[in-house]
Amino acid sequence: MNPGELMLGMDLSLSSPAFCVSTVKKGKIQVFHLSHLKTNDKKGFGYRLFEIYNHVINIMEEYPVSVAVKEKGFSRHIATTAKLRGVDGVAALAVYERLNIEEMPEIAPTTIKKIVTGDGKADKEMVFQGVQNFLYRPIEFTKTKSKYDESDALGVCIAYATQKRLLV
Numbered sequence: 001m002n003p004g005e006l007m008l009g010m011d012l013s014l015s016s017p018a019f020c021v022s023t024v025k026k027g028k029i030q031v032f033h034l035s036h037l038k039t040n041d042k043k044g045f046g047y048r049l050f051e052i053y054n055h056v057i058n059i060m061e062e063y064p065v066s067v068a069v070k071e072k073g074f075s076r077h078i079a080t081t082a083k084l085r086g087v088d089g090v091a092a093l094a095v096y097e098r099l100n101i102e103e104m105p106e107i108a109p110t111t112i113k114k115i116v117t118g119d120g121k122a123d124k125e126m127v128f129q130g131v132q133n134f135l136y137r138p139i140e141f142t143k144t145k146s147k148y149d150e151s152d153a154l155g156v157c158i159a160y161a162t163q164k165r166l167l168v
Contacts, residue, residue, distance in 0.1 A: 001164050006032065007067040008059065008095075009156030011149050012087045015039055017052055018149035021063045022157045027168030028136035029158055033063055036146040036153075045083065049090045056094035068095040069160045071152060072106040105160065112152070112159040124148040127155055134158045134167060 001007060009020040021033035037055045039048040059065075070091065073084040095101050110120035117130040128151040132138070141147035161167050 001067045001161070001166065003166055005067060006063055006065040007069060007157055007160060008056075008063075008065040009153045009160065010056075010068065010070040010091055011152035011156060012052075012070055012073055012084070012091055013149070014045075014048055014052075014083050014087050015041065016146055016149050017055070017087065017091075018146070018153040019056070019059055020150065020153040020157050021059060021065060022154070024161050024166040025136045027166070029134045029154070029161065029167070030136040031139045031154065033059060034139060034141065034150050034154065035059070036142065036149045038146070045086065049086055052087055053090040053094050056091055057098065060094065060098040065099070067105075067160070068099060068101060069105045069107065069156050071112060071156050072108045107156060107159045107163070112155045115159045115162050116155045124151075127151055131155050131158060 003024045006021055006023050011018040016036050016038055018036040022029050022031045039051050073088060092104060095104055113122040113127060114120040117126045128148055131151045131154045141150050
């Protein structure tokens with residue numbers, strides 16, 4: 001990734017995945033798009049995956065991203081892990097379909113937290129506060145607790161850009 005290229009950061013989950021399209025400008029993160037998707041929990045697993053797939057496709061149709069990065073998903077529960085793999089799968093399919101990228105980089109949540117806050121065990125509020133220190137200009141987050149999902153997606157972008165040595 002080079003400065004000026006758009007990246008898509010994803011915090012993937014079945015119930016409320018979040019997405020951030022950003023770039024690096026003058027050593028800071030400039031955000032162009034920030035969203036979360038509340039999937040319909042009254043619908044089946046396949047329908048919810050379809051909602052996520054369409055959301056990712058729509059973002060990539062609107063913004064010419066060249067890099068897609070996701071937070072590494074995990075769960076202690078086998079059934080939840082299986083569903084997360086489905087979400088990962090539709091996101092990977094959308095990225096491959098639009099960008100021809102076969103493998104997306106993954107960043108562990110503890111790595112993201114360490115980069116954003118200095119503490120690999122930081123809570124959601126600390127990450128939400130921490131991402132704001134990396135911004136080129138202030139942005140508006142949703143007023144609901146989904147702001148934490150959005151700040152996690154932004155944290156993915158920050159961690160990736162930091163790993164690529166693009167941030168000041």
